[in-house]
Amino acid sequence: MATSDKTKTRDAGKTKARILAAAKKEFAKHGLAGARVDEIAERAKANKRMIYHYFGSKEDLFQVVLEEAYLDIRTAEQKLDLDNMPAMDALEKLVRFTWAYYLKNPEFITLVNSENLHRARHLKKSKLIPEISAKFVGMMDELLDRGVREGTFRLGLDPTQVNITIAAIGYYYLTNRFTGSIVFDRDLTAPEALAARIEFNVETIKRLVAA
Amino acid sequence: MATSDKTKTRDAGKTKARILAAAKKEFAKHGLAGARVDEIAERAKANKRMIYHYFGSKEDLFQVVLEEAYLDIRTAEQKLDLDNMPAMDALEKLVRFTWAYYLKNPEFITLVNSENLHRARHLKKSKLIPEISAKFVGMMDELLDRGVREGTFRLGLDPTQVNITIAAIGYYYLTNRFTGSIVFDRDLTAPEALAARIEFNVETIKRLVAA
DNA sequence: GAAAGAAGTAACTAGTTAGTGCATTATTGG
DNA sequence: CCAATAATGCACTAACTAGTTACTTCTTTC
Secondary structure, eight states: OOSOSSTTSOOHHHHHHHHHHHHHHHHHHHHHHHOOHHHHHHHTTSOHHHHHHHHSSHHHHHHHHHHHHHHHHHHHHHTTOGGGSOHHHHHHHHHHHHHHHHHHOHHHHHHHHHHHHTTTTTGGGOSHHHHHHHHHHHHHHHHHHHHHHHTSBOTTOOHHHHHHHHHHHHHHHHHTHHHHHHHTTSOTTSHHHHHHHHHHHHHHHHHHHBO | OOTTSSTTSOOHHHHHHHHHHHHHHHHHHHHHHHOOHHHHHHHTTSOHHHHHHHHSSHHHHHHHHHHHHHHHHHHHHHTTOGGGSOHHHHHHHHHHHHHHHHHHOHHHHHHHHHHHHTTTTTGGGOSHHHHHHHHHHHHHHHHHHHHHHHTSBOTTOOHHHHHHHHHHHHHHHHHTHHHHHHHTTSOTTSHHHHHHHHHHHHHHHHHHHBO
C-alpha cells in the first residue's frame, strides 16, 4: 500500500522543505533578530527539535534561507533568454522581470535587507553565491557590448553600475513603500501606482543607456 | 555660580539628548527588534529607568528617534537654496546632497529600513512627518516646472517618481553595499567606488529629465 | 522479523530582556 | 531655607527565547 494515504508518514525531505518555507516567511516578516524559532516550528508543523536537527542553529537556518532566495532569482534570470532579441528589448525585458520578481517575491527584499543589517556575514560564508553571481554579472557584460555593436547603447557604460541601478529603482520603491506612502501622501502600493512606476523605470533605464 | 562646573549636576535636557543619540546608534546598528534597551542606557551613561521616564517604552523611543532623523534630513534639504541657479544645476546639487547625506548619516538608511519592516507603524502615528514632507515634495514640483520653462527638462515628469528615483539610486547602493560587494565581487565601499557611483547617479538623473 | 538507525516529541533549562516599585537626591519657587 | 517637584539609582520580576536532554515511534535492510 502507498504511504501517501495518511500524511502522517515520515518524510525527512518534506519536513525540511516545510521548515525552510516557514523560516523564509518568518525571517522575511520580522528580520533575523525579530524572527522566533518557536514560530517557525509551529508554522512548519514540525517540532522545534527538527529545526536544530536539520539546520543546527537559527543563524545557519537563516543562511540556508538566504542562499535559496538568491539561487531562486538568479535561476529565473538565466531563463530569460535575452540573446534572441535586440539589446534594447532585452534590457527592457530584464527591467520588467526584476520588478515583477520583487513584486511576486517580497521576501527576497526583506531577507536581503536583513542580511545587509548584519553586514553580509552569512553570505560571506557561502560558496554558492559567488558562483551564481558571476554568471549574472557576465550576462550584463555581454548585453551592453551587444547594444554598443547594434548602435543603440552608448560606449563606456559600467555593467555593474547598470545592474545596480536596475535593481535600485525597483527595490527601493518596494522596500520603502510604507514610509514612502506617508512622505508622498499617496498609496504607492495601489495597482495604478505600481503600473506607473514600472513604466517610469523602463524609461529611466532606456535613457540611461541610449547612444 | 554656574551649574556647569561639575557635569554631575542634573540636566534633564542633556540626559534626554544623550539617550536619543545612543538610541539612534543602537537602533541603526541592530534594528528595532535587535536593539537592547540596556545597551542604550549604558551607551548614554544614563540609568535605564531614565529611558522609561522620558520616553515611556522602547517603541516610543524608536518613534522619536525616527522622527528626529526625518526632521534632520528635511531641514538640511531646505537649506540647499536651489532657486538661485539653473534648474539642471539645482537638480544635480540635490542628487549630490542626497548621496552625501546618506554617506554621512548611515543611520538614516537603517532606521528607515527598520521602519519599513514594521510597515511604517510608528511613522503613521506622527503628526510632524506629513508637514515637513509636504514642503519637500513641493520643492521638486517647482524645480521640475522651472526646468521645463527654462527648456532643459522634458514635459510631464512626475515629481514623486523623480524624487523616489534620486533617493533610490543612492540609497540602494549604500544599504546593500555588503551583499553587493559579494555579488559584484568588488569593494563597493572603496573611496574610488563611491566616487564613481555618485558621478554615475548624476548622469542617470540628468538623462532622465533632459528635454 | 529483528536490529539499527532515522524521524519525531515533550518537557525542560539557563540566560536574556523589557519594564517597574520604591527610595534617594538634587533643584526651584515661595 | 523649606516644601514641592523633578531627576536619578538600585534591585527586582515576569515573560520570553534559543537551544537541549531523554525519550518514543516509525522505517529500512539483511
